[in-house]
Amino acid sequence: MNNAKFFILLSILGLFVHSTIFCQDDYDDFYYEEEQEKTVRDRIFFGGNFGLSFSTNISYVEVSPLIGYWITDNLAAGTGPVYQYIKYYDDKYNSFGGRIYTRYIIFRNFFIHAEEQLTVQKYILTSPQSSNEESNLINDLMIGGGLRMPIGQRSSINLMLLYNLTESSLSTKRNPVIMIDFNF
Numbered sequence: 176m177n178n179a180k181f182f183i184l185l186s187i188l189g190l191f192v193h194s195t196i197f198c199q200d201d202y203d204d205f206y207y208e209e210e211q212e213k214t215v216r217d218r219i220f221f222g223g224n225f226g227l228s229f230s231t232n233i234s235y236v237e238v239s240p241l242i243g244y245w246i247t248d249n250l251a252a253g254t255g256p257v258y259q260y261i262k263y264y265d266d267k268y269n270s271f272g273g274r275i276y277t278r279y280i281i282f283r284n285f286f287i288h289a290e291e292q293l294t295v296q297k298y299i300l301t302s303p304q305s306s307n308e309e310s311n312l313i314n315d316l317m318i319g320g321g322l323r324m325p326i327g328q329r330s331s332i333n334l335m336l337l338y339n340l341t342e343s344s345l346s347t348k349r350n351p352v353i354m355i356d357f358n359f
Contacts (some may be wrong), residue, residue: 214258218245220329222358223255233263234262241272243358249280256296259347270313270347278333284323288335291316296345315348316340330359 219242226237236259243253252275259270272294280286297310319337328333337352 176277185351190324199219213245219243220245220251220358222356224354224356226259232264234260236260239356241274241356251278252276253278259294261347266298266300270294270296272313275318276304280323281320284325285320286323286333287318287320289316289318289336291336292348294347296347311345313345313347314341315346317348317352319352321354327359330357332357 187211221240221242224237224238225239226235228235237257239255239257241253241255242352243251245251253274254275254285257272257274258268259268261268261270272292273285274290274292276288276290278288279287292313292315294313294315296313300307300309317337317339321333321335323336324332327356333354333356335354336351336354337345337348337354339348339352342350
């Protein structure tokens with residue numbers, strides 16, 4: 176009886192191993208066929224990030240959609256508009272601008288990332304006597320790396336840790352910069 180149980184267990188295990196190997200082979204063939212047949216439309220991707228934070232005295236909203244292009248299988252470049260709203264006590268800031276970036280996958284889902292964000296920050300400073308409106312041009316140049324977490328054949332969530340090389344007192348991207356964006 177023990178030999179029969181061992182034989183049945185070995186047969187079932189063999190079936191699973193065979194199925195796993197067969198499925199992996201089909202997946203690899205499909206994956207490589209897709210890689211060879213990429214068109215311009217296949218290389219274009221969309222995405223962006225969205226930030227939201229509220230507390231008693233501080234409010235922050237950021238919307239940054241993007242469009243990108245896979246230049247090679249490991250190198251991508253993208254661009255998009257940026258909008259940020261910040262309320263710090265009674266002072267209000269609105270930033271409008273754009274960003275460009277490049278991303279290179281160095282190993283599996285790990286990548287290096289460089290991004291430049293240029294925004295015009297308009298703000299209203301409120302004091303008990305008056306209210307002044309001013310504006311500044313802010314250039315944030317950020318470099319770093321991240322982890323790409325695929326959630327489908329074309330979609331991913333990207334977690335990045337960046338360093339702002341041009342951080343100033345007016346920068347909205349303070350070191351270290353932690354960003355999460357979505358691509359589809």
